[in-house]
Amino acid sequence: MFETYTSAQAMTTDPTPPxxxxxxxxxxxxxxKPPEVIVPxxxxxxxxxERIAGHLKALEANDRYYRFGxxxxxxxIDRYVAGLNFDRDEIFGIYNRHLKLIAMAHLAYAGDxxxxxxxxxxxxxLPHARGRxxxxxLFERALMHARNHGVRLMFLHVLSENTAMLKIARNAxxxxxxxxxxSEAHLVLPPATLNTQVTEMLEEQMAQANYQIKIQAKQFxxxxxxMQSSWRIPKNSDHPR
Ligand SMILES: CC(C)(COP(=O)(O)OP(=O)(O)OC[C@H]1O[C@@H](n2cnc3c(N)ncnc32)[C@H](O)[C@@H]1OP(=O)(O)O)[C@@H](O)C(=O)NCCC(=O)NCCS
Numbered sequence: 001m002f003e004t005y006t007s008a009q010a011m012t013t014d015p016t017p018p019x020x021x022x023x024x025x026x027x028x029x030x031x032x033k034p035p036e037v038i039v040p041x042x043x044x045x046x047x048x049x050e051r052i053a054g055h056l057k058a059l060e061a062n063d064r065y066y067r068f069g070x071x072x073x074x075x076x077i078d079r080y081v082a083g084l085n086f087d088r089d090e091i092f093g094i095y096n097r098h099l100k101l102i103a104m105a106h107l108a109y110a111g112d113x114x115x116x117x118x119x120x121x122x123x124x125x126l127p128h129a130r131g132r133x134x135x136x137x138l139f140e141r142a143l144m145h146a147r148n149h150g151v152r153l154m155f156l157h158v159l160s161e162n163t164a165m166l167k168i169a170r171n172a173x174x175x176x177x178x179x180x181x182x183s184e185a186h187l188v189l190p191p192a193t194l195n196t197q198v199t200e201m202l203e204e205q206m207a208q209a210n211y212q213i214k215i216q217a218k219q220f221x222x223x224x225x226x227m228q229s230s231w232r233i234p235k236n237s238d239h240p241r
Contacts, residue, residue, distance in 0.1 A: 039137045042207035044091040044104070052091065053081040055101040059124055066162050067124045069182075090145055094134055097214055102129040105138040107146060117152040123165075136168050143172065144200050148192045156185040 044052065056064070061071040072080070084091060084106070094103040105123040110116065121142050125134045146154055156174070158165045160183045166176060169185035176185045 039094055039134060040207040040210035041092050041094055041138060041141045041203065042211055043204060044093045045086050048091070048093065048101070049081055049084065051101045052084070052093070052104060053078060055093075055104055055126065056081065056124065058126055060127075063124065063127070066159055066165070067122060069157065069159070090142070092138055092141055092145075094129075094138070095211060095214060096129070097217065099214055099218055100126075102126045103134040103138060105142055107142045109149075109151075117150065118155060119146050119151045119153075120155045120157070122156075123168075130164075135164065136171060139168050139172060141200075141203070143187070143189060144196050147189045148197050148200055150192075152189055154187045154189060158183045158185060 056067070056072075056077045057074050059067060064077075065071045068076075068080070088109055088111070090107040092105045092107070093101050096102050103123070103125040105121065108120045108122070110118050110120075121139065123135055123138050125138075143154065154174075156165070156169055158169065158176075160166075160178050160181055166183065166185070169176060169187070172187060174185040174187040176183050
């Protein structure tokens with residue numbers, strides 16, 4: 001299950017609404033908050049597995065605990081990454097100009113057809129990139145994607161002390177239910193509109209283009225760097241000046 005869901009707590013949690021029926025849906029309010037920060041967030045595929053593993057392994061024990069519900073070791077992270085299903089789920093990422101994956105999110109769909117309207121969200125941002133809205137933005141992007149794919153209920157399993165994640169959930173209008181050390185947030189999604197579909201398509205194209213530009217800029221910087229090193233005269237060299 002660690003391979004299937006975004007967090008370890010999901011192993012034991014049944015995402016079926018408490019009363020399993022219509023009154024539950026009727027009492028939940030749809031949320032439609034527009035994104036405030038424009039960040040190139042792209043959808044990640046198979047060829048990003050290694051960098052996803054690198055990103056998660058760069059998290060310290062406490063962050064791994066927040067992200068997975070326990071302080072996953074490198075081997076467990078490798079298993080989680082190897083089990084990512086890029087066909088069924090959606091993985092989003094934010095790369096910096098050095099092509100380092102500084103933030104990523106996993107939107108996991110329930111494998112069970114009866115729960116096809118539910119999805120679960122997990123996210124991580126590297127410490128140096130926090131507080132810049134990336135976590136919030138990834139959540140909003142995942143919400144839009146989920147809406148566009150017919151999801152009606154989004155879940156998050158959060159440790160109750162994880163104030164940043166709870167803030168993100170509450171900012172988006174999620175209902176948070178605290179159960180001791182753990183909290184569960186859920187959010188009802190309104191149906192997709194032409195606007196959400198076009199917006200997601202444009203955002204993805206913009207992010208893909210941005211990624212290609214970063215690749216080219218990095219190649220150029222690397223080339224310049226290697227040329228500069230070949231021009232430089234070593235300090236202790238008796239090379240004529
Ligand atoms: C939780 C996490 C993803 C937040 O990412 P982030 O990019 O720093 O978050 P943002 O910059 O988008 O901030 C979102 C909101 O949280 C608030 N916030 C951020 N860090 C905070 C902190 N340490 N304490 C309290 N609030 C905080 C921000 O002020 C913002 O709220 P506002 O818009 O009302 O001001 C990041 O801390 C992280 O990766 N933690 C480790 C893994 C984890 O906890 N994952 C979540 C479990 S699924």
